Amino acid sequence: MIDLKGISKIYGQKKVVNDVSVSIAKGKVTSFIGPNGAGKSTLLSMITRLLDQDSGEVLLEGKNILQAPSDALAKKIAILKQSNHMDLKITVRELISFGRFPYSKGRLNERDHEIIDEAISYMELEEFEDRYIDELSGGQRQRVYIAMTIAQDTEYIFLDEPLNNLDMKHSVQIMQILRRLVRERNKTIIIVIHDINFASCYSDNIVAMKDGKVAISGKKDDVIKKEILEDIYEMDINIECIYGQQICVYFDEHEDASVDDFIEDQVRA
């Protein structure tokens, strides 16, 4: 269980995260949704000690997270940020092996290698194992980072937009793997996700953010509602029940005339 108590972050004059208090249940998938710039990534960085908050505290199972030693924390929570850039000459397997650093401190044992192999096969990376990461496609690289995070084998796993760059098949696969980790190993998974239908289908709980604040948080069925989502995203959204899942349909039924005007203007200019 993670409790956030009045977390805020101020950049310049702007409160990009504004007095957020929310609880994250153990053994569940919790999705953070909300428009660009709502403060999701900033909040995630503060929960995982990558960024200092300006006020408030993060309680991990009742204890302030900043009081725990960093190396012990690394065995308890793992975070993968939204964008990861690396200029290093490092192979896929070497990078994934870093997930074991909190345990092995660089000296991998049998068990570490097993876990690394497992993470590699979860993410279907066997054929790339020995390639340098700068020789991979964007989606393949994203899977490497997810594998590294999974290899860290922590109770709490934070993933900021894990489906970045991934095709449909791998997106679904990863969400299924995350569900499996929750089901079989009682992991707690917190993701930031933009595809509202993935959030709807694969999460237990959803926290919706807007303008640095929590707009609503609760069981997914309490959040995936027409009025709520329309309010958060400021657009028309219809919700249909398909195969027992709440699916959001957010395409325009009519073509937008102003778009045609815009294109014409561009052509003329």
Add this chain to the structure above:
Amino acid sequence: MHNGKNNRLLLILTIATLAIAGFYILYQLNFDILFYQLPSRVNRVVTMLIVGIAIAVSTVIFQTITKNRILTPSIMGLDSVYLFIQTIIVFIVGTSSPLLTNDFVNYLVSMLGLVVFTVLVFKYLFRLTGNHVFLLLLIGIILGTFFNSLSTFMQMLINPDDFLILQNSMFASFNAINDSLIWITGAIVLLMLIIVLRDFHSLDVIALGRDHAINLGINYDRKVSQLLLIIAVLVSVSTALVGPIMFLGLLVVNLAHEMFKTFKHRYLLLGSTLIAVITLLLGQMLTQYVFNQAVEISVIINLVGGVYFIILMLKESRR
């Protein structure tokens, strides 16, 4: 997969270093002055080993922290500060002062001045610039120019005889180095090396960047402060011992990256150290046997390193 190849490379470099060092010590040995010549050559080789370790290790760590391949502590203005310290000593107390004539006192003063400067610059600059490489480089060059100009200004004012004496300290030299200073520097460098090697795995993690490092349990800010202090000490003692060789670090660490193509510090630290020692030995032999002491070793190394620096800058800007 690449480890086997890299281990072999390390072995080759080690053998090459030993061979060149052996050659340097034994070449044209004159048996009449054996008892003078042999210890003096061995001393030089030991000094090159110490300087090689200090410069290579400090540059590797510095580049890992700043995540760049073109900045080194020397380029960040450290060499100019060393010159400035020497100049200001001559300017204020003159060439006959023990501050200049006594190797020991001069070493101590230079070292302390450099350590203080480095710690201040690193502590504040990193915070101010948010570790932005090109901003850091710019400030480094400005600081370097500033101290250089101050030195040049003072050099105009002192009398020409003093200037000649001062000129000796402007170029690194491995000739006539005080024995006890070699051992003191060696001990300090060895101590730093042990601290670094005891925990070289966390350097690999730091190379992944701040966020990954924290996520993997590194106490990042504390660790980086500690490493910066080690860098400051390493560069300072080596510069205080032989003088500045601005482009040595840049040259050898980049060569190590090209050769080993790895992020692993085991290879980068050892590889660049060996390359540094080889470079110094070759430079020294050129100075001694080809140029007959007419050209300083630091001039040769800076010429090669400087050209390499320009190539790197061009490559970097084209990306």
